[in-house]
Amino acid sequence: MKSGPSFPRGWISGNQNYEDMRKKLSLSIISHGHHVHVATLLQQLAKLDRSDFEVILTLNLPEPVALEALPYPVKLIQNATPKGFGANHNAAFLESTGDYFVILNPDIELLNDPFGPLLELAERDSLNICAPVIVDADGQVEDSARNFPTPYGLFKRLLCRLLGRPILPDTLRQDSDTVQPDWVAGMFVMVARANYERLGGFNDAYFLYFEDVEFGARARLAGCHILVCKRARVIHQAQRDSHRQLRFMWWHVQSAAKFFVSSAYLRVLIRRMAKAG
Incomplete structure (x- = not known):
């Protein structure tokens, strides 16, 4: 994990003293010019009946952000370059x-x-990596929890999108409380601090896509359990940039190629072939 940025940053802590800032949860939010979404999310967090979290807000691009009068601590990081x-x-x-x-x-x-049910699940086992059920604005469950991709499967998904055909969701293991995919999309994931540190965080050789897939592969290889909690549900206002702009699509393809030749993916394949044999 690379060291953090060295540019100015500061705490905006509401009515709390700096000494009291250690919390149960640290919420990391990255904004790429999404200050309208950020403002809405920060206000929704302010309405929760809990005081056990802090927010680390990273502005990847220069943009206005209002942090006054929030009832929880916020640490602001302003990137000099994206x-x-x-x-x-x-x-x-x-x-x-x-x-x-x-x-x-x-x-x-x-x-x-969503944090109560997720914490309850995470605290059952220190190796649990937890996520909520993600739905779209119409209440339909998104395919944010999946089995590991294959080159053929990814090509098939892309072809279906180009032809406007439906994409069949993966068949995932599940029980009454959880869904158990190979990986979950990085839009909402809870990881124990010790686990994130042990895994080395995300592989920052990936710029925008497949970081979450590669993280899931390394986590599974390290014995972690990736679980979607059925009792926690949030809405994702999907941007789908990779489907609208060629530049994002190209980044997506590059990241996919990098993942399919990564040591994590190859080790997953070897382990599964050994089990199948």
Whole structure:
């Protein structure tokens, strides 16, 4: 994990003293010009009936942000130059103090408090990496929890999108409380601090896509359990940039190629072939 950025930053702590800032949860939010989404999410967090979290807000681009009168501590990081998804969250982790590190997209909308059920699940086993059920604005469950991709499977998904055909969701293991995918999308993930540190955080060689897939592969290889909590549900206001702009699509393809030749993916394949044999 690379060291954090060296530019100015500061705490805005509401009515709390600096000495009291160690919290149960550290929420890492990265904004890429999403100040409208950020403002909404910060206000939703302010309405939760809990005081056990801090927010580390990273501005990847210069933009206005209002942090006054929030009832929880916020640490602001202003990047001098834009960084990738993984590098930003790794830098935020170095500034965090919570027992659990939570990756949280700015375009997440809270229906209610998801942190209680997630914490309950995470505290059952220190190796649990937890996420809520993600739904779109229409209430349909998004495919944010999946099995590991294959080159053929990824090509098939891309072809279906180009042809406007439906993409069948992966068949995932589940029980009454959880869904058990190979990996979860990095829009909302709770990881125990010790686990994030042990895994080395995200691989910041990836700029924007597949960091979460590669992190999931390394986590699974290290014995972690990736679980989607059925009792926690949030809305994702999806941007789908990779489907609208060629530049994002190219980054997506580059990251996919990097993942498919990575040591993590190759080790996953070897382990599964050994089990199948």
